Amino acid sequence: MNFIENIQFVNIIEFLGTFAFAISGVRLASTKNFDLFGAFTIGFVTAIGGGTLRDLFIGVTPFWMLNPVYLWATLLALLFVLLFKTKVVKLKYTFFLFDSIGLGLFVVVGAEKTLSMGFEPWVAVIMGTITGSFGGMLRDVLITEIPLIFRKEIYALACVIGAVFFTVAYVLGLNIVVNEILTASIVIIIRILAVKFHWHLPILKGEKQKQ
Amino acid sequence: MNFIENIQFVNIIEFLGTFAFAISGVRLASTKNFDLFGAFTIGFVTAIGGGTLRDLFIGVTPFWMLNPVYLWATLLALLFVLLFKTKVVKLKYTFFLFDSIGLGLFVVVGAEKTLSMGFEPWVAVIMGTITGSFGGMLRDVLITEIPLIFRKEIYALACVIGAVFFTVAYVLGLNIVVNEILTASIVIIIRILAVKFHWHLPILKGEKQKQ
Amino acid sequence: MNFIENIQFVNIIEFLGTFAFAISGVRLASTKNFDLFGAFTIGFVTAIGGGTLRDLFIGVTPFWMLNPVYLWATLLALLFVLLFKTKVVKLKYTFFLFDSIGLGLFVVVGAEKTLSMGFEPWVAVIMGTITGSFGGMLRDVLITEIPLIFRKEIYALACVIGAVFFTVAYVLGLNIVVNEILTASIVIIIRILAVKFHWHLPILKGEKQKQ
Numbered sequence: 001m002n003f004i005e006n007i008q009f010v011n012i013i014e015f016l017g018t019f020a021f022a023i024s025g026v027r028l029a030s031t032k033n034f035d036l037f038g039a040f041t042i043g044f045v046t047a048i049g050g051g052t053l054r055d056l057f058i059g060v061t062p063f064w065m066l067n068p069v070y071l072w073a074t075l076l077a078l079l080f081v082l083l084f085k086t087k088v089v090k091l092k093y094t095f096f097l098f099d100s101i102g103l104g105l106f107v108v109v110g111a112e113k114t115l116s117m118g119f120e121p122w123v124a125v126i127m128g129t130i131t132g133s134f135g136g137m138l139r140d141v142l143i144t145e146i147p148l149i150f151r152k153e154i155y156a157l158a159c160v161i162g163a164v165f166f167t168v169a170y171v172l173g174l175n176i177v178v179n180e181i182l183t184a185s186i187v188i189i190i191r192i193l194a195v196k197f198h199w200h201l202p203i204l205k206g207e208k209q210k211q
Numbered sequence: 212m213n214f215i216e217n218i219q220f221v222n223i224i225e226f227l228g229t230f231a232f233a234i235s236g237v238r239l240a241s242t243k244n245f246d247l248f249g250a251f252t253i254g255f256v257t258a259i260g261g262g263t264l265r266d267l268f269i270g271v272t273p274f275w276m277l278n279p280v281y282l283w284a285t286l287l288a289l290l291f292v293l294l295f296k297t298k299v300v301k302l303k304y305t306f307f308l309f310d311s312i313g314l315g316l317f318v319v320v321g322a323e324k325t326l327s328m329g330f331e332p333w334v335a336v337i338m339g340t341i342t343g344s345f346g347g348m349l350r351d352v353l354i355t356e357i358p359l360i361f362r363k364e365i366y367a368l369a370c371v372i373g374a375v376f377f378t379v380a381y382v383l384g385l386n387i388v389v390n391e392i393l394t395a396s397i398v399i400i401i402r403i404l405a406v407k408f409h410w411h412l413p414i415l416k417g418e419k420q421k422q
Numbered sequence: 423m424n425f426i427e428n429i430q431f432v433n434i435i436e437f438l439g440t441f442a443f444a445i446s447g448v449r450l451a452s453t454k455n456f457d458l459f460g461a462f463t464i465g466f467v468t469a470i471g472g473g474t475l476r477d478l479f480i481g482v483t484p485f486w487m488l489n490p491v492y493l494w495a496t497l498l499a500l501l502f503v504l505l506f507k508t509k510v511v512k513l514k515y516t517f518f519l520f521d522s523i524g525l526g527l528f529v530v531v532g533a534e535k536t537l538s539m540g541f542e543p544w545v546a547v548i549m550g551t552i553t554g555s556f557g558g559m560l561r562d563v564l565i566t567e568i569p570l571i572f573r574k575e576i577y578a579l580a581c582v583i584g585a586v587f588f589t590v591a592y593v594l595g596l597n598i599v600v601n602e603i604l605t606a607s608i609v610i611i612i613r614i615l616a617v618k619f620h621w622h623l624p625i626l627k628g629e630k631q632k633q
Contacts, residue, residue, distance in 0.1 A: 267478060268474075268478075268483075268484055268487065269483075269487075270483055330487060331490075333490055333493070334487050337487075337493075348564075352563060352564065352566070355566050356566065357454065357565060357566050358460070358564065360459070360460065361451070361454075361456040361457065361459070361460025361461075361463065361464070361564075362454075362455065362456055362457060362460060367459040367463075368459060371459075411457060412457035412458045412459055413457060413458055414455050414456070414457050415448075415451060415452035415455065415456055415457070415458070415461050415503070415504070416452065416455065
């Protein structure tokens with residue numbers, strides 16, 4: 001992924017995004033009274049889970065095994081929650097912003113990496129979505145809560161729209177850096193508007209089904 | 212897998228099986244009041260989860276990333292449940308039949324693909340079973356219910372018996388098409404008889420164990 | 423892994439470790455009234471889950487697909503629990519010892535295999551820990567309980583310390599057999615002392631977080 005290695009700015013954003021994702025995992029773990037190891041693991045899974053699934057699916061070594069920065073970002077997140085517990089709550093809008101920026105970047109990375117491996121565009125859309133949203137899903141499974149993403153988050157929709165935009169623009173030949181910036185912005189804006197205006201997808205009202 | 216690409220009839224059966232598996236996932240998601248994205252994801256995981264695990268284990272690209280038909284089958288299942296909610300309940304015997312046929316085919320595909328990769332016969336038995344039954348297990352984990360398959364379904368046993376039959380017959384040199392048809396029939400018949408006559412495996416009565 | 427194939431003693435220990443891990447899975451399954459298939463699956467996942475995740479991450483075929491001994495160890499564990507239910511409870515200190523010895527060996531295998539694939543030392547530490555401790559985590563997720571390892575077990579810490587020791591000693595050029603024996607002993611001793619003296623990691627007391 002030389003597009004990432006070459007752009008220092010993206011590195012910083014990626015670090016902040018990983019940090020923000022890990023913070024959300026560590027905080028959730030602390031509500032369950034997990035120990036330090038549990039909190040670290042949940043934070044790490046939240047931050048790298050989506051990208052790990054993507055890498056297993058497209059057949060490459062999980063990205064976090066090639067660069068320890070994701071480990072450091074998670075350790076820092078754990079330390080941060082331990083030291084500044086009250087501050088974390090007060091800073092929730094800052095973290096929401098980091099989290100949204102991270103989401104935008106993760107979608108871009110997921111779709112672009114998949115396309116660069118020669119998979120078809122519709123696979124890139126799925127992988128962009130998985131990269132952005134399945135870390136939180138794995139986190140919820142590990143703490144045995146029904147994944148939030150299945151019920152009321154607009155997370156997934158922001159990922160899908162962003163991934164579709166990126167992939168279509170990529171196929172149409174848009175300049176890659178412009179495409180990256182536009183896609184990330186779209187994801188971030190949808191995510192922020194969705195939370196502000198309580199957007200959500202229609203809920204399926206089910207029959208009371210006996211298995 | 213040219214044995215599948217060459218047989219149009221199998222393609223249709225596979226589509227119906229995927230559709231039926233996805234329907235079961237979408238319906239279960241609707242009982243949990245999931246949104247559209249959640250229902251789609253659960254339907255997709257139910258349909259392709261077992262084969263995906265198999266493909267990761269045998270070291271090939273997950274099958275659904277090479278052909279969008281599984282995606283379409285799941286979208287159709289979601290649409291179907293939305294449009295014909297009452298009809299789905301009335302059609303439950305039809306879906307049970309599709310589901311059983313799909314199960315039979317999934318077991319065949321799982322065992323045959325594994326053998327064609329050069330793994331030993333006992334690995335093929337495990338992979339046939341995983342292909343048929345682990346999609347439902349992943350579905351249950353995602354909705355945080357104890358997997359049905361561990362408690363009262365005969366699903367797993369039908370898969371194991373079918374996979375053992377296919378593998379033994381394959382090693383003995385039985386004609387592959389005959390073997391495919393016989394194996395699928397065995398799985399389907401065991402599944403139907405098991406539901407009709409309430410067959411189930413012995414339950415382990417446990418000590419009240421404190422961890 | 424010729425270091426394992428060449429040392430018969432390690433083979434026996436590995437079998438006992440797998441057996442002990444599987445016993446713990448089967449017993450837990452029996453407290454949930456799982457059927458035979460469910461109990462076997464939970465036992466197998468407990469025994470091979472950590473090593474399977476490691477092998478998927480480092481990009482090799484899961485170890486248990488290359489040698490049926492792990493399957494036999496799990497079947498034996500299932501049989502053992504069925505036949506000697508009361509005895510299993512009485513023998514709990516014996517099983518605790520097997521389990522600890524297995525843990526020590528699994529950490530060694532995990533770290534050594536990862537280093538032999540050319541990954542960096544810090545990756546080996548993670549993979550040693552995953553090999554030793556994530557089978558139990560997968561077991562708990564499958565029975566929809568919050569993984570024990572996140573809350574009060576010292577399991578994980580014993581793995582981390584052992585994996586760090588092995589990796590540092592490996593990089594420093596310590597004789598491999600000496601390293602294997604020392605590392606396994608360290609893991610076993612920490613595990614035993616931790617249970618005896620109720621050692622545990624600090625717990626994160628969380629804000630009552632609304633998602």
